[in-house]
Amino acid sequence: MKLILITSILEFEKDICQLFKKSEVEVYSSNDIQGHKFYSATNIKDNWFSAQKDTYNSKLFFSFTSEEKVEIMLKNIEEFNTKKTTTNPIKAVVVDIEKYI
Template identity: 70%
Template sequence: MKLLLITSIAEFEKDVCNLFKTSEIVVYSSSDIQGHKFFNGNNIQDNWFSAHRDSFDSKLYFSFTSEDKIETIFKNIEVFNSQKKTENSIKAVVLDIEKFIN
């Protein structure tokens, strides 16, 4: 069993849900989160009065699932990200589960 964690901007919520569906991961949870990004600007005018947005309405998704479904959703996320022109791609990570109570 693996723990899959996915983050995305809120605008991609329907897309991420579709990725779970097409990857046959039928049980997952989600939560609203606030993503933050610090912009490094050498020139103060580049970020005067927060010219660059530094926080984003985001979503966190997680699911306990099998490794074969992880491979499928990772491939689907890679395809999705390659087709979108955005700095806020969908991100995913997998953690091994050593012990659990069911």
């Protein structure tokens, strides 16, 4: 069994739900989160402040599922990211589950 964790900007929520369906991952959970990025200006003319912080409405998805379905999901996410031109691609992490009840 594996745990897959996926983060994305809120705009991709429906796309990720479709990716779960396409990957035949039938059970998953989600939660609204805030994503943050810090930038430092290389040129003072580009930014009046010493640092700029951007906040993004984001979503966290997770599912406990089989290794086979995780591999399909990762492939589908990779394919999605190559088709979308964005500075905020879908990100995924997989964790081994040693024991569970």
